[in-house]
Amino acid sequence: TKIGIDAGGTLVKTAYRKNETILYQTFSSYNLGDVVSWVYESFENPIICITGGKSQLLSEKLNDSAKTVVEFEATSRGIQLLIGEQYESLKTNFLFVNVGTGTSIHHVNDMEQQRVGGTGIGGGTLMGLAYLLTGVEDYARMVQLASNGDRGNTDLKVKDIFEGALPPISGDLTASNFGKRESMIAQYPSASDILAAIIGMIGEVIVTVSSQMAVQYNVDSIVYIGSSFRSNPLLREIIDDYTRIAGKEPVFLKDGEYSGAVGALLSL
Ligand code: ADP
Structure with a gap:
């Protein structure tokens, strides 16, 4: 065999x-x-x-x-x-982003592939920060806890800064990951909130880097792979949404x- x-x-x-x-x-x-x-x-x-x-x-x-x-x-x-x-319909010009322990980004064009970048922010970052900030070591438990988390208790959105005024960009975008310091001091966020915020930060960084690469290499689709998406619908959802906001088509194999x-x- x-x-x-x-x-x-x-x-x-x-x-x-x-x-x-x-x-x-x-x-x-x-x-x-x-x-x-x-x-x-x-x-x-x-x-x-x-x-x-x-x-x-x-x-x-x-x-x-x-x-x-x-x-x-x-x-x-x-x-x-x-x-x-x-x-079958995917054109042979795309990026694939492998979100493993770390993240690496590749451009595929007519059967040829080239590594074009990457970031140390990946699945290992989730494991490490989850442990440091919440003490949770077990992967299944951290993704399960994260699914009930509320990033509204940790992350500052653009609309939080503009407080009612009309912001120049979508108010729902994250202005600062973990930036809601005052509210965190007033009430320390739960482990679920922290875990959801870690996953949010990882997803957003990965899309920011990948979508700029997609522009640079003139591709429409970004194919995301890696075990970091396993049992982690939150990461997938964040990456899906952010990739569309960046004007690219996310594909999850x-x-x-x-x-x-x-x-x-x-x-x-
Ligand atoms: P690598 O090839 O670097 O090992 P993977 O694509 O296998 O990378 O992804 C590793 C990541 O997958 C881990 O950092 C973690 O976020 C996630 N993961 C999914 N399932 C598990 C698991 N059972 N145990 C540990 N990590 C897991």
Whole structure:
């Protein structure tokens, strides 16, 4: 059996075929031994291709029997396959933004891809700031808590500054993330509010950087992938809204977080 593996900074994603469908699985990057056990226990004759930052490390644990490929190539290859299945109409000129532990931005044009930028603000920022500000360590719990949060208790909107006067830009835009200091001093926000505000800040930064890249590279669509969207509808919603406000078309691929693993699988 051929197996594609994307060993990232936080999560290891795998993809393999069974009866013409691709099956996916996720492991923690902190227990690479689990991946090795899974491979040898589940498959009789595994043929493996690995990509991602931890590919060297994982390859050594697999006795160097695996092939490795460059992450950006694998990801764009996987993405093309998923887009072909899900968005046939998408033109071959788009950006894809991989919101993993960190965020990286790529331009794809006629099968060629180029990394054009990125930001350290990503899924890892959520994990770290959530821990520092609320003590929550568990991912499922932080996204669940965030879903009940109210950013109105932490974030300053343009209309909060203009207080009734007509603002020159939409009053609903965020003027300052975590900028509602006076009101936070009067009443300390709840963990849910703080978590929602962290996710809001991350989403808005990612769109600000990505949409400017989209203008620079003259593309209409931004394809967002990465495990940071997993069980996190709030992040998706913020990115969806902000991308549209920036005049670009957001695309969220189903199974997009497995693009690297799919690309590795296709390289075999
Ligand atoms: P990488 O390839 O860098 O590991 P991913 O695309 O896998 O990046 O995304 C990692 C991010 O996904 C984490 O920073 C976190 O925000 C989010 N995430 C989703 N599910 C989990 C989970 N079960 N455990 C930890 N983080 C998760």
